[in-house]
Ligand SMILES: Nc1ncnc2c1ncn2[C@@H]1O[C@H](COP(=O)(O)OP(=O)(O)O)[C@@H](O)[C@H]1O
């Protein structure tokens with residue numbers, strides 16, 4: 001069983017996926033962390049974020065691995081854990097450039113398709129491109145202001161700066177942010193986290209374990 005939860009930046013994908021996955025008793029898979037790892041490695045190596053062969057070389061040559069645990073995803077570079085470094089403002093700024101590279105997307109997709117079912121997968125194109133066969137698909141939205149207010153609790157910048165950066169990233173990611181035709185689109189603006197999780201679980205009665 002695969003459930004996909006896609007959506008725009010800071011719409012609640014990873015928190016909601018974690019809650020849904022816990023309720024189902026399965027792991028969740030945070031695909032964006034692999035794009036974030038690609039950006040972090042390129043930034044650390046001083047590689048141009050648009051240089052596909054160089055970025056791919058960093059990913060393939062150095063053993064980047066996603067560990068999709070039920071309690072939270074971790075990313076490893078050999079023995080070094082990258083997880084804590086993946087949500088910095090500089091990675092936020094650089095990640096769309098590496099995510100636009102078709103070779104990097106193909107590498108991420110291949111990693112994800114190797115994972116054993118069942119799981120909840122979250123990102124941008126889980127329901128459209130990576131797991132079109134998923135049993136249930138959701139797409140989370142919220143206005144840039146609502147998302148910025150949520151993110152302001154996790155980032156040092158103020159709400160207008162975060163809102164501007166989110167809007168820029170929506171624009172940069174626009175190719176990847178089309179909901180699957182068979183996804184249920186949920187505006188999370190009026191809902192709290194548990195409210196979103198409950199909407200999803202209420203449509204999944206047969207998938208509960
Ligand atoms: N429906 C919601 N109501 C209030 N806060 C939320 C909601 N969904 C997510 N959040 C909070 O917003 C922030 C961004 O959520 P996150 O799951 O990281 O989003 P994404 O994975 O889409 O970037 C987190 O601090 C999270 O707790």
Ligand SMILES: Nc1ccn([C@H]2C[C@H](O)[C@@H](COP(=O)(O)OP(=O)(O)O)O2)c(=O)n1
Pocket residue numbers: 008009010011013031032033035036095096099122123124125126169173176
């Ligand atoms: N399946 C995916 C997941 C993420 N991406 C890209 C788009 C985003 O700008 C970055 C980071 O994604 P992530 O889900 O971690 O970012 P947010 O938490 O939504 O801010 O990666 C993608 O292109 N395809």
